[in-house]
Amino acid sequence: MNEVSHIAAADPTAPVGSGKSRAALLWMILPLVALGLAITWLLVSDPLRNFGNGAPPVENLTFERTILSSDGIRVLVRAGGSEPMTIAQVQVDDAYWQFTQEPAGPLGRGATAWIHLPFPWVLGEAHAINIVTKTGATFEHEIAVAVSTPTRDAGNLASQALLGVLVGLVPVAIGMMFYPVLRGVGRNGMNFLLALTVGLLAFLLVDATAEAFELAAESAAIFQGQAMVVLAAAASFLLLMAAGRRDGVPTGLALATFIALGIGLHNLGEGLAIGAAFAAGAAGLGTFLVLGFMLHNITEGIGISAPMLKKRPPLWTFVGLALLAGGPAVIGLWIGSLAYAPQWSALALAVGAGAILQVIVEVTAYLMRSDGRGPAALTAPATMAGLAAGVSFMYVTAMLVKV
Amino acid sequence: MSEVSAWFREKISRRGLLWGGLAAAGGSAIAGTAAGQSVHSGHGAASAADAAPPPAHLAAHGSMITVGDVDNERNGFDPSRIVTDWETGSVSKLPDGRILRTFEIEAVDKEIEIAPGIMFPAWTYNGRVPGPALRATEGEHLRMVFRNSGSHPHSMHFHGIHAARMDGVPGAGLIDPGEEFVYEFDARPFGCHLYHCHALPLKRHIHKGMYGLFVIDPDPARHPGLADVARSRLLGTPENAEWQEFAMVMNGFDTNFDNGNEVYAVNTVAHAYMKRPIRIVRNRPVRIYLANVVEFDPINSFHLHANFFDYFEQGTTLTPTLRTVDLITQVQAQRGILEFTYKDHETGLYMFHPHQSEFTELGWTGMFDVVEAVA
Numbered sequence: 001m002n003e004v005s006h007i008a009a010a011d012p013t014a015p016v017g018s019g020k021s022r023a024a025l026l027w028m029i030l031p032l033v034a035l036g037l038a039i040t041w042l043l044v045s046d047p048l049r050n051f052g053n054g055a056p057p058v059e060n061l062t063f064e065r066t067i068l069s070s071d072g073i074r075v076l077v078r079a080g081g082s083e084p085m086t087i088a089q090v091q092v093d094d095a096y097w098q099f100t101q102e103p104a105g106p107l108g109r110g111a112t113a114w115i116h117l118p119f120p121w122v123l124g125e126a127h128a129i130n131i132v133t134k135t136g137a138t139f140e141h142e143i144a145v146a147v148s149t150p151t152r153d154a155g156n157l158a159s160q161a162l163l164g165v166l167v168g169l170v171p172v173a174i175g176m177m178f179y180p181v182l183r184g185v186g187r188n189g190m191n192f193l194l195a196l197t198v199g200l201l202a203f204l205l206v207d208a209t210a211e212a213f214e215l216a217a218e219s220a221a222i223f224q225g226q227a228m229v230v231l232a233a234a235a236s237f238l239l240l241m242a243a244g245r246r247d248g249v250p251t252g253l254a255l256a257t258f259i260a261l262g263i264g265l266h267n268l269g270e271g272l273a274i275g276a277a278f279a280a281g282a283a284g285l286g287t288f289l290v291l292g293f294m295l296h297n298i299t300e301g302i303g304i305s306a307p308m309l310k311k312r313p314p315l316w317t318f319v320g321l322a323l324l325a326g327g328p329a330v331i332g333l334w335i336g337s338l339a340y341a342p343q344w345s346a347l348a349l350a351v352g353a354g355a356i357l358q359v360i361v362e363v364t365a366y367l368m369r370s371d372g373r374g375p376a377a378l379t380a381p382a383t384m385a386g387l388a389a390g391v392s393f394m395y396v397t398a399m400l401v402k403v
Numbered sequence: 404m405s406e407v408s409a410w411f412r413e414k415i416s417r418r419g420l421l422w423g424g425l426a427a428a429g430g431s432a433i434a435g436t437a438a439g440q441s442v443h444s445g446h447g448a449a450s451a452a453d454a455a456p457p458p459a460h461l462a463a464h465g466s467m468i469t470v471g472d473v474d475n476e477r478n479g480f481d482p483s484r485i486v487t488d489w490e491t492g493s494v495s496k497l498p499d500g501r502i503l504r505t506f507e508i509e510a511v512d513k514e515i516e517i518a519p520g521i522m523f524p525a526w527t528y529n530g531r532v533p534g535p536a537l538r539a540t541e542g543e544h545l546r547m548v549f550r551n552s553g554s555h556p557h558s559m560h561f562h563g564i565h566a567a568r569m570d571g572v573p574g575a576g577l578i579d580p581g582e583e584f585v586y587e588f589d590a591r592p593f594g595c596h597l598y599h600c601h602a603l604p605l606k607r608h609i610h611k612g613m614y615g616l617f618v619i620d621p622d623p624a625r626h627p628g629l630a631d632v633a634r635s636r637l638l639g640t641p642e643n644a645e646w647q648e649f650a651m652v653m654n655g656f657d658t659n660f661d662n663g664n665e666v667y668a669v670n671t672v673a674h675a676y677m678k679r680p681i682r683i684v685r686n687r688p689v690r691i692y693l694a695n696v697v698e699f700d701p702i703n704s705f706h707l708h709a710n711f712f713d714y715f716e717q718g719t720t721l722t723p724t725l726r727t728v729d730l731i732t733q734v735q736a737q738r739g740i741l742e743f744t745y746k747d748h749e750t751g752l753y754m755f756h757p758h759q760s761e762f763t764e765l766g767w768t769g770m771f772d773v774v775e776a777v778a
Binding site: 094 | 468469674761
């Protein structure tokens with residue numbers, strides 16, 4: 001401090017400026033010092049002591065992953081207690097079982113540990129895990145249908161990638177193949193297609209948001225699931241709006257790219273969900289379900305193509321856009337099946353929802369502009385028909401994939 | 404996985420500031436899951452093709468047990484000791500020549516370890532659960548000096564014959580913290596009884612740990628026809644010394660307040676006699692004083708492996724009320740005496756447990772270690 005004032009005094013050229021900045025520095029330091037004092041007082045005097053009534057600490061435990069193998073059962077748990085909590089015993093189906101905890105010892109707030117149980121589980125049957133803590137609190141987790149969890153070998157990753165391509169990439173590409181046909185459409189046809197896009201995106205928005213909230217509710221309280229979903233969605237919406245409008249209003253290829261990105265993020269979430277279903281052992285994804293996903297996602301390809309109808313983009317653009325929109329399904333499947341945790345899936349879906357909202361806004365704006373009539377275009381019969389067609393097509397095909 | 408996440412982060416982070424925000428969100432999400440994965444990498448050895456259920460090579464009984472050991476020292480009582488630890492009080496003579504037996508019992512709040520690592524905020528008699536196994540002789544005058552050092556009103560309600568004033572119910576010997584009461588009555592009838600707190604709410608006071616055995620030995624002089632049998636039951640006689648007697652109270656603990664027990668045991672500590680079997684000498688007869696105080700479940704039971712026993716319901720008879728059985732059931736507060744021997748068996752470990760599998764698997768199971776006579 002002395003040295004600083006010495007230098008300041010020795011510099012005749014900037015006495016006023018340094019005085020100002022010193023004052024500013026002081027005003028910045030003062031509140032920080034006050035904060036420091038408050039924290040010190042809190043720690044030293046412990047005013048919360050008076051609230052201590054001998055009650056045991058609040059404990060919370062969330063199950064994030066379950067792995068069934070020939071070794072038995074492994075669960076990843078996350079602690080959410082007011083103090084570090086200790087897992088004392090573990091019951092499986094109302095019986096105490098030997099277990100090992102990794103890492104051992106008390107679990108701090110937010111910390112995770114793997115619990116390994118050498119339990120001879122039965123294929124296709126249900127099992128209940130009940131963790132008893134030091135205070136006697138219990139946390140139950142149900143394994144609805146016990147099947148071996150797939151592991152991450154090359155064969156599995158390849159077959160999952162194939163599935164991702166089938167439900168993500170292929171339908172988008174098929175949808176894009178309508179491009180030449182669509183090029184000939186007039187104003188009404190254009191409005192219909194753009195409204196169709198908005199309709200399908202609106203459905204995806206509702207779907208992704210609901211799914212995100214559902215997953216958020218399953219995740220540990222420490223992640224504040226609902227707030228996280230809302231904030232992540234809002235942030236991604238605003239960031240994408242800002243990015244999209246940096247060089248003016250997006251049209252043509254730029255708009256198509258944003259649509260593809262929004263759909264891609266949604267497909268990432270969809271992939272996570274399918275992958276998680278694998279990881280949870282509920283991999284009842286029959287051919288019918290995959291077909292449903294394909295049909296469901298074909299509209300996405302049409303939606304992406306719609307803003308580019310007035311241009312004639314090179315073929316590689318279509319390849320790139322298809323990859324952007326459909327590729328994330330593969331990545332989602334991998335992540336979902338290998339490292340599933342509800343909060344990350346919720347986050348991905350929330351980001352996707354924000355991105356979709358941005359695209360809805362931009363496509364709607366584009367529709368009004370390209371039509372030339374402004375807001376009146378929104379209530380035109382072709383637009384309304386497109387909206388209805390988009391939403392109902394998605395709704396009906398979603399019936400095929402809901403289990 | 405790590406390649407994918409690295410690629411993902413690198414590709415996205417190259418795009419401007421605004422993209423950076425997204426990358427941070429997405430990247431941390433993926434990094435988080437990747438980290439979770441690496442912890443788990445040791446597990447990757449299991450084959451994915453192995454869809455069949457695991458083989459039963461994991462010895463079911465070996466794995467089906469609580470992990471670790473209970474700190475008996477901290478608890479202040481050891482199941483291996485209280486199984487043979489009888490509280491006989493102090494003895495003096497009344498002016499009329501009869502024996503006066505005085506017990507001192509104190510109610511104490513105490514956190515006890517009921518299974519390795521599981522703490523239970525118990526209410527106890529003399530700091531242990533079950534409370535001391537009181538033992539007197541038929542016809543004696545008993546004086547139970549009860550002090551309440553706990554945080555709630557408590558009492559001692561004895562299953563026996565006594566005056567209404569001595570009943571240990573509200574208005575008759577139920578005392579507040581800091582108070583003292585003396586229960587006084589004659590020891591009768593002989594048998595295997597119990598005592599427990601009768602404060603309200605009853606269910607909570609009992610399941611918190613306030614109960615214990617109350618055994619009245621028969622006076623051989625009063626049972627001329629069966630004096631030998633009575634003498635074998637009377638603590639302190641040479642005939643009784645031949646027997647190996649055990650005090651067992653079947654109990655349970657609801658640790659999460661859902662009106663169901665998380666831990667079942669005999670003498671409180673889950674699996675205590677599984678981890679440290681009760682030693683019995685092969686050619687000496689065995690007598691178990693057994694009571695059921697389990698709360699929230701209507702019935703408990705006792706099943707002996709590889710053997711049959713005679714049963715004396717309530718212990719109030721000198722001839723068996725059931726002969727040659729290997730299983731008896733008891734509702735709450737029911738109790739009795741079991742007599743059996745392993746003298747014609749080979750030595751080894753013999754299991755005993757209730758024949759409700761659920762109770763067995765939640766801690767109430769034990770072993771007798773039958774050995775040759777120690778030289």
